[in-house]
Amino acid sequence: MKSLRSFKKSLWVYHFNSGSCNGCEIEIVAAITPRYDPERFGIRLVGSPRHADVMLVTGPVTRKMEPRLRRVYAQMPDPKMVVVVGVCGSSGSPFYESYNLVGPVDQVIPVDVYVPGCPPRPEGILYGVVKAVEKLEQLEGKA
């Protein structure tokens, strides 16, 4: 598969909370602090999915958030990647089989990268984003 040597522009990331306990959010915020400083590579959190290349989804998907998750995903321009941060979004975790859950994120939208952990460490989240970049580069190389 042909792959670009690098992604053509700064990678912008949008964060979506589909029902998380906020633990994963704290780690995402930790991942953008000066200690890790992903902005030096142009990677930054943005406030709108319409500007984003990658979406970080935290938490299992609650019934209230399901249509919103679908809509926000549909609003992202192509090519797009979804990174699930935390085991809640990957499997439902402690909330598995709850009456109020639609299921893990991949039951609602396509997922490209899973970052395990409850919550995952910032290094893990950044690793997941880097994996997403690799996949985006492959997609763009094919196009």
Next chain:
Amino acid sequence: MALETALETGYGFWDPLVWILAVAIAAAVAYLIWRAGEEGYKRGTAQTEAFLSGNVQPEKGAIHVRAGNLYWGFLEALAQYYRRTVPVHTGVLNDYVLWFLGITALIIVIIGLMP
């Protein structure tokens, strides 16, 4: 310095070549800005809808300021007047003719009573 093609107006000059050059530069700048935009959008899909935190985009009429909204203060100030007069405007022609005849009769009576 005015060019050969320039027309001196007394207040300045008008030159079609300068005008064409300005339009060409503006078009080039606009093109560069347009080219820097996001190419990945697909027309006619959710990708071109406004982002409202994942909520459904309401009808255009429901979110825009309508012309009628400009009269809000006026209508509020004359609310007492409008509360009485708006129900009278039934839209039925018979009602309007009756009002017309009634008021005309009243005016004739008042004029007739005048010394």
